Amino acid sequence: MSVQTAHVRVSHVTKRFGGVTAVDDVSFEVPKGSFATLLGPSGCGKTTTLRMIAGFYDPDQGDIEIAGKRVNDLPAHRRGTAMVFQDYALFPHMTVRDNVAYGLKVAHVSAADRARRVDETLAFVGLGGLGDRWPNQLSGGQQQRVAVARALVIEPQVLLLDEPLSNLDAKLREQLRVEMRTLQRRLGMTFVYVTHDQEEALSLSDWIAVMNAGRVEQAGAPWEIYYHPRTAFLADFVGAVNLVPARVDDLADGTVTVRFGAHTAVVRRPEAPLRTGQDVHLCVRPESFAIALAGSAAGGLALSGTIVRRAFLGDTMRYWVKVDDREWIVDQPDPGGSAALDGPVALSLRPDRVHVIAE
């Protein structure tokens, strides 16, 4: 991420509310045209950060730049950062058309141009023909699209989205997730997106910053965050995970030998500094296992255990398997019509799927 292409830059930004530090020395850069997501549990500072970019809060320290210009002293309405709100914030006393036209009216766009652009944008988000409806006559998904259209139509420098899908049901959320991603690609616009839903973040983003307690814990591509979390918090927050206490037995170039319970394994060495005898955690995703009836041949790292309980999740079957004295979460993809496994099972794990967290 080079300096030249950073479209939104947040440098050493801190925000306090009374005695609480909501955002604590946060820095990151969002490249032009990318889909960036701030992910974290509620109260982690992600929305506060977004609102500082929008100009609704003033940072106590640090700078915010948009397109290379420091915007700390610009009021919110001069920043060119349109925002899509969690509750959509549609103006209830205006029709859909008037809602979408509002930003253009403020910008003194002529009536003819306004009408054309509003119609285009409404068609673009799939709401052609609904211009004369009132917001309260629309479904949640339609309201969400109006909110997006209203922000897009003014062609903002950066589009800010604050949990825009959280009030929708699961099915619609998934559909709009795809649409949102397609839209962003098509427009090539810089999106900064805030969510607490890790699945949403993983599926949408080019780049994710996971925030916790006012700080960025880790930032990077979705798969980096998912497979190589730097902390136990991250591993746990982003998806289901087995976090297993282990000890470093031996260090080599590119590999590390770890011992957990009665087992030893040689796995990939993480970037973080390690020393022999250090206590670490192993991070293993449930889908990294193969599971079979006991007695079947198992490759890689073999563990044997007993199924304690299971949950059918549709696309996968999730098992809790007791190995020695601890339970592992194991997913069996595409369980098909076959009868669910029960009793003693054999697990196998590829060592390259085991990630060491050195915290």
Added chain:
Amino acid sequence: MRSLRREPALLLALLAVAALVLAFIVYPQLNVVLTPGPGGYVQFLQEGTWLVPLRNSVELTLLSTTTAVLLGFVYAYAMVYSNMRWKPFFRLVGILPLLSPPFVVAAAYTLLFGARGIVSYGVFGQSPNIYGLMGVWGVQTIAFFPFAYQLIADALSRSDPRMEQAARNLGAGSWRVFWTVTLPLSRPGLGAAILTTAIYILEDFGNPQLIGGVFYVLPTQAYSLISSFGEYTSAAAVSTILLLLALALYLGKVRLDGGRSFVTISGRASSMPRPPVSPAVSLACFVACLALAGLILLVYGSLVVSALTLRFPNNLQFTTEHFQYVLSGTNGDALRNTLVFSGIAAAFSAVFALFAGWLVQRGQWPGRRVLDLLLILPAAIPGIFFGLGYLTAFNQRWLDFVDRGWLIIIAFIFWNIPVGYQAAVAGLRQIDRSIDEAASSLGASSLRGFREVLLPMLGGSLRVGFVTTFVRAVTTLSLVIFLFTPPTTVATIRIYQLVGDLNWGAATAYTVADIGMAIIALSVFAALARGRIALGAARA
């Protein structure tokens, strides 16, 4: 703070509001308090002439509040809890007194029970002396129990019906539920209602002035010190004592209800059904309400009859002579003044209150707590005090070029700010800040967002401010008694003068015309506002 530096227009607007508040709320009141000076206060306190009016005010307020609240409570309980018949009728009758000057009760009382009263003299052949504590007590009870009813009904209907459903479900009878669930839950609201009623009674000027006789209370004492003796210093000191009492009651009320100074009466019945009470209780409620509504109708009925008869009660021949007199010449002018002054004041007051409410509720700048306090303050200021403040501050030679009507209009505007202001703050609390932020993220400045996005959503608050200011302006006597000049006489002053002249026919016709005008004006307004009209019941 930084947002103000970024938007100079917003800063200017804020400074303008602050300047107006300082000029028309703070300065005149401070002027009254400071008029006597330290030496003046010492001398005044030593003279001791304030002791009797103070004792009378306290005594009258305690007695009248007790009885008015008891009657109001019965009416409110019946309206909120019972299943009695005729509720719409009783609701309507209960609103009528809010639309008329409270001192019409004193006028009707004199007509009915005075030396030549239709009941006292006509029925019983007695010519009692109705002046003094007993008379004022009775009149204040009847004049203010409808206010107590509105406030108490509001407090009672705020209690969650589900709590009562739950208590009934657990086996408690309706009486038990009322005493163990409803009353404890609505105690703060009831306390606030009682204190508000007490403030109304403490501050009332018209009734004690008309039938108090030598029973002086603080407002009438302040008035007579000026009108009879030109004693501005003592009048200011007496008014300050009154202000302190009112402020103490008001602070108590704010502690109880957080400063909601208005009740909205929108004509709608309360939403959720409450558990039914027994038919016997409903019947008792019906009888009680019938008696109380009868009292109210007796007051207004006797006014109407007197207005339409040659010489009530001795000569009951029908005539329109009184009304012709009322609508002609200077009388008609005063009626027109009331309409014009009140209309202008209501429009300005509603808009100004809304804008100030927006600045305080949405703004983030130092001193907004202070401005908030100053905008609510007039609710605690007795009309007589407020009027005296304007008299001492603005009755200046260098202001002679300004039409004195404007003085009355400005007094109406700022005396009535609190209701519209609090309606605005309450309305804004209902609107999520993300609406403002959406407007500003689309490029609108804060002022533009307020005008184009929030203002159209705050129609309800605007209407509460407008209607309440209008009604209070039409019905107040105490505020204008120091401010009117012959060409700027208003209806309440004219009625007061006609009663003083014992011209009962004209006085009652004038009262009927004034109330009728208020009702017609409000109906027109309601029609314009497409029926969405709500009245904030607050009065001094």
